[in-house]
Amino acid sequence: MxxxxxxxxxxxxxxxxxxxxxxxxxxxxxxxxxxxxxxxxxxxxxxxxxxxxxxxxxxxxxxxxxxxxxxxxxxxxxxxxxxxxxxxxxxxxxxxxxxxxxxxxxxxxxxxxxxxxxxNSPPAAGTHDKRPTIVVVDMQVFAAGSEVETFAQILAQDLSAALSLNRDLHVLAAHATVSRVAATKEWSSGAAGLRYIAQGTLRRMGEHYRLGFQLLEAASARMLWAHRVDLADIDTPSDDLVIDLAGRMSTEVMRREADRVLRSADELTAWECVVRANTAYQHISLDNLPFAISESRRAVQLDPNYAAAHAALANGLAASYEVGGARDVALVAESQFHCDRAMALDPNDPAVMMWVANALSMTTRPPKGLELARRAAELAPTNPIAHLYLARQYLFLGQPEEAMACLAEHERVAPLFPWQYFIAFNKAFAHFMAGRLDEAKSEIDRAALLNPGYAYTWIAKTILATMAGQSEEALEAVKRLRHLEGDDSLDLQLARIAHSYPEGPVRSTLQAIIADAWGRFPVN
Missing domain, CATH: 1.10.10.10 (Winged helix-like DNA-binding domain superfamily/Winged helix DNA-binding domain)
Structure with a gap:
């Protein structure tokens, strides 16, 4: 024109x-x-x-x-x-x-x-074709009785179904009569793109049964992960057992996929760019978040109709807004755009729901997104991030006990989750909100040990140490915070508190604690 x-x-x-x-x-x-x-x-x-x-x-x-x-x-x-x-x-x-x-x-x-x-055309070839493929093969049974065989068959089928709820995985259905050896030889050739094989064993151990599962690398049959559970009886596999196994397995697969795409020298797909973006949250900081944003942008450019790419970008922009002290309002507008676009493209994808919900929790006051976060956790009960982001919704709404329940569910399905510091931090936040200061301090100490580069941990340690009358520890926390973000970053710390707490005496008290500790620390 x-x-x-x-x-x-x-x-x-x-x-x-x-x-x-x-x-x-x-x-x-x-x-x-x-x-x-x-x-x-x-x-x-x-x-x-x-x-x-x-x-x-x-x-x-x-x-x-x-x-x-x-x-x-x-x-x-x-x-x-x-x-x-x-x-x-x-x-x-x-x-x-x-x-x-x-x-x-x-x-x-x-x-x-x-x-x-x-x-006007289907997604470009290769947009998502590097998602990992996994198959759960027939279990080996070392116990007599038809009920044992039936339990093993049902468990393998239910586990496959639970894994398929994770849209980051391709799940192959192994026929009940296909042996483990045949499956390994046929699928590990790469014809079906198989990357992981899950196999299980069930044996009698005195008065109980022992269930074991292993995750194998398809190409080499190398064991990557193993887990075992003792069962008092072998009636129908419980939902809790299936979700527990699927959650642990999914987390291990995605941890390995993240390592793979970070090291990959090949041309990346949109899905791989989103996986790369999410690795930034293992160490949240103003320095790392631009990587999450740039990788998500690359995913959107590779496939503008990929809803999860828009949702991941919305989440990265919102995180940058929050960690930046909620001062760059342009980030909110752009994040909202990608939230809306993601929901318009695929409103039923749990990953889209949880990322959009988390973005809204960081950019809106009072926070929006609770219903989306609840729905995501319902649709993807084996996805640990869905439970984590639902917990954050409850924290922002002032409901610490509900948040703790979500964090407990997160830990159940993903005990090896790579963002352990962030779980500890949110548990500390919940304990603090509920008035359990000793428990809060214990969790925040753990968070600091797991990731000393997370600025919010040192803000929290300063506050908790001051409230406990531990002035030396408070000054040490301020020292670490100033070392991380500079002697001139006091305004940023106060802005972060202002964004986390509504206007009132609690916000004022916490800001005063930080400002006072900051002023008492000598500048070299």
Missing amino acids: TVRAAASAIDLAKTAPFALGLATVLPSSCEISAAGQTVSVEPRVMQVLVALAQRQGETVTRDDLIAQCWRGVVVGEDAIQRCIGRLRKTAAVVGGFEIQTLNRVGYRLRQIPAAAEAA
Whole structure:
């Protein structure tokens, strides 16, 4: 479309239709059409869209928008924000573009690369084809009785079904008559892309039965992981047993997949980029979060219709907003856009739900997303992150006991979860909220030991030590915090507390503790 001068008022009746990513924009009728559906917007909203599109990715200032869309009549920032918000919601539905906010400068429309082509064709080959494939083969039974054989067969089938709930895994169904040896020889050749084999044993041990499971590398038959459980009886396998085994196994597989994609020299798929992005949360910091954001952006560029990529990007942007002390509001707008886009693309994916819910918990006050987080945990009971993010929802809502229950479920299904410091920190937060200061201090000490680079741990240690009258320990915690983030980062620490607690005496008290300890620490 023809580029107008910045001050030229927009006449919708005389503006020709134009393409915008996935959509066809019809200014004269105030309609945007894409994928067989038409969205109507208000005339003022359409004028703002036209003004942004005319500048072809350049920044449009607030004054430019007033001149072009309000004919120079001075309006408040809220009027412009309403139009921008409406356009972002529309973009989440039709796809293909997003609107970026540049603080104190203006707005910029960015088309998402290849979105139009992706909308009219299936995802590019290789988008998700490197997800790991796993098979649960027939169990070996070393005990007499048909009931033992039946238990083993049902358990293998139920475990396969539970693993299939994890969309990060391809699960092959092993026929009940296929032997373990035949399965290994046939599938480990790579014809079916098999990467992992789960095999189990069941034997009689005196008055009880011993169930053992191993995870093997398909290519080499190397044992990667093993677990055993003693059972008093062998009636029908319980849901708790199946979920426990599937959760432990899934966590181990994804831990190994994360290591693989971080070391991979091959061309990455969108799925692998999302896995890489999520490794940043093993050490959350202002330095690591840009990696989560950049890898998620790469996933979105590889496949603009991959809902989990948008959800992962929304989560990374929201985390950067929170860890940055909730001071860069442009991150909130962009995170919300990708939340909306992810939910529009795949509202039934538990991973999408949990990441969107967590993003909302970090960017909205009071926090939103509880129902999404609950639904994610229900649909993916073997996914430890779903339970963790549900716990965080409860913490932000001031419900520590509900949070502790979720964290306990998380630990049950993923005792080897790689973010152990973050679990300890959230348990400390829950204990503190419930008034159990000794338990809170114990957990925060554990968090500091597991990841001394997590700034929030030292904020919490300063507060807990001060409340316990341990001034030397409080000063040591402040020393570590200042070493991590600089002597001039006090305002950042106070902003983080302000974002975590509603305005009131608790927030003021905690901020005063940090400020006082900060002031008492000598600067070299």
